Amino acid sequence: MDLNFSAEDVAFREEVRAFIRDHYPAYLHDKIDEGEEMEKQDFLAWHKVLHAKGWIAPAWPVEYGGTGWTATQRYIWSEETARADCVRLMPFGLSMVGPVIYTFGTPEQKAKFLPRILSGEDWWCQGYSEPGSGSDLASLRTRAERFTGEDGKEYYRVNGQKTWTTMAQHADWGFFLVRTDPAAKMQEGISFLLIDMKTPGITVRPIITLGGEHEVNEVWLEDVIVPVENRVFHENKGWTCAKFLLAHERTGIAGVAASKRNVERIKQVARNTADGGDALLANPFFKRKIAELEVDLAALEYTELRTLAGESSGKGPGPESSLLKIKGTEIQQRLTELALEAAGTYGAPYFRSMGEGDNSFAVGPDSARRVAPVYFNMRKTSIYGGSNEIQRNIIAKMVLGL
Amino acid sequence: MDLNFSAEDVAFREEVRAFIRDHYPAYLHDKIDEGEEMEKQDFLAWHKVLHAKGWIAPAWPVEYGGTGWTATQRYIWSEETARADCVRLMPFGLSMVGPVIYTFGTPEQKAKFLPRILSGEDWWCQGYSEPGSGSDLASLRTRAERFTGEDGKEYYRVNGQKTWTTMAQHADWGFFLVRTDPAAKMQEGISFLLIDMKTPGITVRPIITLGGEHEVNEVWLEDVIVPVENRVFHENKGWTCAKFLLAHERTGIAGVAASKRNVERIKQVARNTADGGDALLANPFFKRKIAELEVDLAALEYTELRTLAGESSGKGPGPESSLLKIKGTEIQQRLTELALEAAGTYGAPYFRSMGEGDNSFAVGPDSARRVAPVYFNMRKTSIYGGSNEIQRNIIAKMVLGL
């Protein structure tokens, strides 16, 4: 038992730092510092740099394009990218459908999709939630009926509606949970389909969230024709892929490295914010909230490290990852609460709706610029990926045997 | 809408203050200040003074011995007794079985029992809980079989076991919930019996709680013979009395006046406790906990006053009183947490168990003397009288319609 990095790990860390310093697109730093929203090409700019280096998918097996790093190296990687405030990569291809495809897909599916995920050529979205099925994912009603086409090949005809589909407006491909056997019980009779978002019959409609963002969408599927070879794993066994993916999603969701970076950001803001003749960071109660956050974040970090150690010694991400999701999102939300509180009076102005996209002037400190929208937006984290109530149900059942 | 006391109320307050000053047994102050536990005769000493004055049962209707005070006067009374740190009166006769008897009892029962409750001649205990039925009170199993005695009169033969019976070791009488119709569904088939604790077949066994106190008991009933005329209200309708009494119990349980007094006590302790070169009350975080307590206590107080105003305008104590129980007990418990924290290192010593009753010497400040036992003991408040979880169930069902 030992927290020290080996000489190899220290060298690796230096290599990573140098790479980021030399290759991270500088203009992204400016955008982040000015509180601007990231757009598709911003995410892709960094994605392509990493792909060129071969570092785009550290968690993947080497045979599919992974880096072969140890758990410690992966930890160092996420630490260093957060420390350097690098833009977060979109998870839908790299962390979600990619692992499903290399775990459950056919050789043809692997050959077709994995390289394009790695290269960033395909932008993916996730068709899971439906208006009637939020936390109760298995109650989904989107239907896929199998039929033989005029060309003699097998197809599905998909009808239904998905919602909360993040970034679907940019997506080339989507992975969808659909019901292939309507007679089967809830979790049975579901299949996992890969659907080309340009297929006729797909309509994407924006949902505008409280902060004014267009992140999520409704996706309507009307007689959408999908070749059977785009189904991953067995027909009616899509729930296996879904569960696998949900557990994967929960691990990444802890977001320790990003939260560490955000704690530093809040401290800097509190240092520069006046509070009755002193800095806000000197206010004992504001300082205490930061200290408590740091304590809770350390607890999350070392719990994640223990989980990773368990995984690298053979156990896959288990239901314990629900803990990481719950505590990780609580911390992310508390950070936005602190940012809003630090902004004080200047938390109220809202620039987005002065006129679409009119960011041409702002008032108050830059740090206050988007604190309220971000606070509102981040309420989603305790809802998505299985709400925090659902995560507690999972722990109760799977870990505690209740 | 107005918070001011009328001239009559102000005069009444002066009268109350003068009475307490002149008639409250001085030796009780010393006992409380020295952190000694109250014994039966201590409670009775103050009880008898109040009975002589006619002020023993302010909440009772005048015809049964009440004072005829307005809601405001009753509020003043509880404020002033708490302010003067008067010992709390035992509720089992005055607040619990008394109101049941004058509401549901026969003229004979009223004539026999009420005067002796007022005078303090009878000490009562409550036989509700059973080992198998904690929060689920209606699942009680103590049986009462009816039979005709050799004297031609009707009797019940009672068999079963009660638990958590507070002060049963001193009790002359107990009020018991017993099952008179074992075939009936849960809440039906229960009757409300008054039982002379000297009846053969009753065994009282102490339960020692974490702080070392002997407050509660197991009560075993083995072929205990009870005349039918000691049943209050109809046979198999005792649940009506039980519900009435539980709502009554919840109102008193808020304990606002006593908590106010205890906040003052904690402040005094914090003023006199050193903390790194200053008083503990100057520690911003300890002070903040006191401030938050005071805020929450004010919220409880004004919520109780609104409830009382509602009651005096005709509504009885409703399910809203569950709020008073939950918040009142939370505050009582937080007060004991603060006392323990203030004691610091001196929270650890435990004098009671050095040898039974050996209080002959103590270490550390007087204020720290029994903080740990009191803290442990007060955990009961969120469990008894319907646990705080049950109170939330009640509000969910009765107020929110869930």
Added chain:
Amino acid sequence: MDFNFTEEQTMLRDMLSRYLADTYDFDTRQKVVREGKGWNPAVWKAFAEELGILGASFSEAHGGLGGGAIENMVLMEEMGRAIVLEPYLSTVVIGGGALKHVGGAVADAVIPGIIAGTTRIAFAAYEPQGRFYLNDLTTTLKGGMLNGQKAVVESAAHATHLLVTARTGGAQRDAGGIALLLIPADAPGITRRDYLTVHGTSASEVYFENVAVGAEHVLRADALPLIEQIVDEATAAVCAEACGVLKVLHAQTLDYAKQRKQFGKAIGDFQVIQHRLVDMFMEVEQAVSMTMMATLKLDTPERSAAASMAKAKVGKAAKFVGQNAVQIHGGIGITQELAVGHYFKRATLIENLFGSVDFHLSRYEGIALAA
């Protein structure tokens, strides 16, 4: 002691409540927000002329109905229930409140216009560096010239008058040397940058550059105690608004929980959701109690302590009830589509309005908990 409303107060509540139910539904409100002016002048006109509520808290001598803080509480709660945009708080509670305390010719001159709906007042008190501290002022009034900047002045864009705090002497955070001014909003030398708030109202940065201020504009020369008093009154009023907001948040969430089905039953059948709704209910009830307490103590020596206690409790309730209303609604709660999200936004802004929970707890401690 008496916790009942008078018949007049009940009628006042019912009148505004009916009006808002009839004309101020969610879609109509959102249309006004999208138009981007931050208020609807027609509603203000109706408040003044059709309902006559703008005079509720003024004396009959000024043409009002003879009410006071309780009337403001009643009206503000109803406005919270409909997340009303119009500037009752700044014009009537704050501006009107200041004039009532000052009295005399200026009150006689200005109050009738407030009641008639033609005079609207914005409160230009907080400054960019000053956070929630009313005494932390760099705006100066020297030699009859006003210079400085005020931060996030609600409704300045449609105000006829500005109620301004300015330093006439002393250092930046001294208690003495602060004047309270009432000046025309269009006085030469005043410029604004207007923007919308998260709530949908309009606010402005207000800049003073050599604005000429005559003696007749000075409501009070050594004004911090008065400023504290009117902000305590405003704090009680915003607590009442919060009660309206939170009652709706709770009611809508309760409704939703009864209807929304997951795993084959209403989510309101899940005990965890039930207890959450109970905890929200208790927070709302206690917020109501504290608001009454603070309102009823406004004319007593306990005024400031009570206002800060109430705001601390209401601020916590706003966060707890708002966040959980969204959480129980799930994804739909954070879209622009449902009203619940907009009530949540208002509740969130109220948390920091006139000071955060921590600010008010510290203020309470300063008053009541000296070591």
Added chain:
Amino acid sequence: MDFNFTEEQTMLRDMLSRYLADTYDFDTRQKVVREGKGWNPAVWKAFAEELGILGASFSEAHGGLGGGAIENMVLMEEMGRAIVLEPYLSTVVIGGGALKHVGGAVADAVIPGIIAGTTRIAFAAYEPQGRFYLNDLTTTLKGGMLNGQKAVVESAAHATHLLVTARTGGAQRDAGGIALLLIPADAPGITRRDYLTVHGTSASEVYFENVAVGAEHVLRADALPLIEQIVDEATAAVCAEACGVLKVLHAQTLDYAKQRKQFGKAIGDFQVIQHRLVDMFMEVEQAVSMTMMATLKLDTPERSAAASMAKAKVGKAAKFVGQNAVQIHGGIGITQELAVGHYFKRATLIENLFGSVDFHLSRYEGIALAA
């Protein structure tokens, strides 16, 4: 980075665990508590002779097994699981720790006795006025004479040596001028008032009246940094003890919730109870993580920050898990009859041991969060 225990560490844990399971059941423990001595010398003898665990954290040169802080963590967690009364913390972790840091002749002389079980050390550091501050000392060592009083000294009644902090110069709370002494517990001029603690151990007020202290008793002259270090080590160890206590509290409560029936079903079927047990589980897991972190950082510059972070988190966990274990058990949880209440008592004392949650958060802030 590596979070695995060595084979030796796992064997050590298993050995103590088996011994305690066989000989230290709850009834046996309570019998020792009722006897009122606060410990069982036979158990101590077994620790030394039968199990040999008292040497686990000492170097082989001193006759130990060559372990250190991780071995202490492993053993302390097991002792927490059985709420062991015997003075491993004060004798081995604190006393032994001080001697290891000081080294030299005194270490060579005293450590073998610790390992053999014949030398037992009590830590006489805190004072009645000093709360949790190790530098707040009125006990003085002047002209070779020790005078003063120490508060709540655990296990002093059965110690052979006292590890004493005393002021040799400076004012009451100065960092400088503090010496660390190791003196015989029966030195002339030492008197005690012994009592039991809530946990069932023995503690004492220790009074020094002109106790002669020679140079050979002074472990270090300017000792506050060393004292802070050994208390950080003790803090990490008591966090490990807490992990054992909390794991048992959670396990017993989970068991009870599965068995206890109310309203026709197990109370563990109620979602509110389920989520409470999940929250307890998460607190325990995080307490374990923080304990490992603090233990592994004891020899790094982050030592004090990590120890205070861990103690703050563990202190909160102790309160949350302890209170809810009792709450879920209901009335039976606050009787002397069930073990759960006694684990709750230990968890409660640990909250304040070596400083409360607030104390450690403030200490952390002082180290890591200067404005």
